[in-house]
Amino acid sequence: MKKLLLFVFGWIAITPLRAQVSQDTLRITLPQAEAQFRQRNLQLMASKLGISENQAYEWQSKLWNNPSIYVEQMPYNSQTKEVMPLRQRNSEQVLQFQQLLLLAGKRNKQLAIAKTNTEIAADRFYDLLRTLNYQLRTTFYDLYYTRQSLAVYGEEIGTLRQTVNLFQQQYEKGNVPLKDLSRLKAYLFTLTTEQQQLLKKSTDDQADLALLLNASPSTIIQPALENTGARPDELRPNGAAPSAVGQLSINELYKTAEDNRYDLKAFRDLVIQEKQNLTLQKALAVPDLQVQATYDRNAGYIPNYFGLGVGINLPVFNKNQGNIRAATIRTQSSQQATDAYRLQVDSEVQRAYQKALLTDRLYRTFDQRFNDDFGKLIQGVTVNYKKQNIDVVEFLDFFDSYKVSQIQYTQLQNDRMQSLEELNYAVGTNLFAQ
Structure with a gap:
């Protein structure tokens, strides 16, 4: 029963880890x-x-x-004393419509x-x-070839580490000299250091x-x-x-x-x-043309005046x-x-x-x-x-x-x-x- 519980808890603990590795x-x-x-x-x-x-x-x-519109209204008739008069006989309204035409x-x-x-x-x-x-x-x-190089280092380090462990045991028994064991450990350290440099490079490539x-x-x-x-x-x-x-x-x-x-x-x-x-x-x-239409309800010339006009700048100074x-x-x-x-x-x-x-x-x-x-x-x-x-x-x-x-x-x-x-x-x- 105890072994079964350990197996269950171990499986529960390792399952999320496996999912995370697979996901990431x-x-x-x-x-x-x-x-x-x-x-x-x-x-x-x-x-x-x-x-x-x-x-x-x-x-x-x-x-x-956009066209523009202009409206003018007489606000006060001083003769009749009316504010905002709207009848034609006592007020003045002007309406203008303008459109700019690009030439x-x-x-x-x-x-x-x-x-x-x-x-x-x-x-x-x-x-x-x-x-x-x-x-x-x-x-x-x-990144691909860096991983290839890391595989070479992993293979060599694994083989060399086994050799070092074997010679460590033989050294403790007095079968191999210390200088041979030291050279093996020094070379193993060199390989590990070079591997770390490649791992850093691989990390940078991963991030990029x-x-x-x-x-x-x-x-x-x-x-x-x-x-x-x-x-x-x-x-x-x-x-x-x-x-x-x-x-x-x-x-x-x-x-x-x-x-x-x-x-x-x-x-x-x-x-x-x-x-x-x-x-x-x-x-x-070339100056642009301004077209204008004007309506004056109570103009001085005639009532309900309609007029058309055009305007253009004269290119005299600024050309x-x-x-x-x-x-x-x-x-x-x-x-x-x-x-x-x-x-x-x-x-x-x-x-x-x-x-x-x-x-x-x-x-x-x-x-x-x-x-x-x-x-x-x-x-x-x-x-x-x-x-x-x-x-x-x-x-x-x-x-x-x-x-x-x-x-x-x-x-x-x-x-x-x-x-x-x-x-x-x-x-x-x-x-x-x-």
Whole structure:
């Protein structure tokens, strides 16, 4: 009975813990992460609202100016001593209706500027999407390969800790010298310290990824990659035939960036907007027309007078010269800024292409069977060391070489994916399909 109660209470205690672990652990692939990111990222939501805001301004610019009405009433008739007289023979009422008519197509020109503002807001949204998606993908890969490295450290630390415990027992029996045991413990401490540094890096990546996905900070994200063993010759630029990075054309990459970089498109749209503003400023030099209708109930000319009138400013002194000059300068300045930014984009593409080319070539020259063979070798080394067929110096040398080769290979894979993502970011689209 006592054992049954202990089992029940133990099951009750562990069940919520298991549910919590299952609930707070998110195993997710890169396509799933991107889909969740697009749906739930708060920065994207806020930026997308900016498009709706500018569409509202666009709608506002379509509206006509409101008409105005003027009413005049005689408050007191000093001859008849009446207050607010309303009869026609003893009072005066005037009613005026006015409407402003914009000339020279000002309304359409203002609408064109509002539409371009909406385009610029959309450009900013898609550029933010490009930037955050780049952060998502690079953080995803970084976290994945960091976990791969942590698995190597976990394997080595587990094996080495067993060896240290075994040699501790043998040392206490006087079968092994203290210097060998000390070297093993020192190397175990080194591995543990390096593991802690990777754990800190993994924690930072976890926090960044959770923020991008709008997930709970306590969520444990486990990135899962498909086709992680794909070699560079299995990459497919834009879904075409298999090709390596070196077979990409730099001129084609420049053109791809021209077509897909929304930050560059925002500069081009700003040039368009400045030209539209120059056209509007020239139109503002044309005065607008004021149309007026007047009714005077008891006018001095005739009773119940109706009159129509028009009014217009005379462009004698102010012809909007200063604003036209300023708009002309802004148009020239925006064009020069666009040309300068285009050169910057080309430079980013060139730099990203060179980095991707270098890492791609290095990865292609690496023999992936090397690590598998090394893993089999280190197992034999561990067995021989426990049998004291090799000394502690040789054992630690092999052990360290195995760790370094595994970590460097994992880092090479990460560097390769990071460089490919940087190239994708530079051209504004995903060039590769695996």
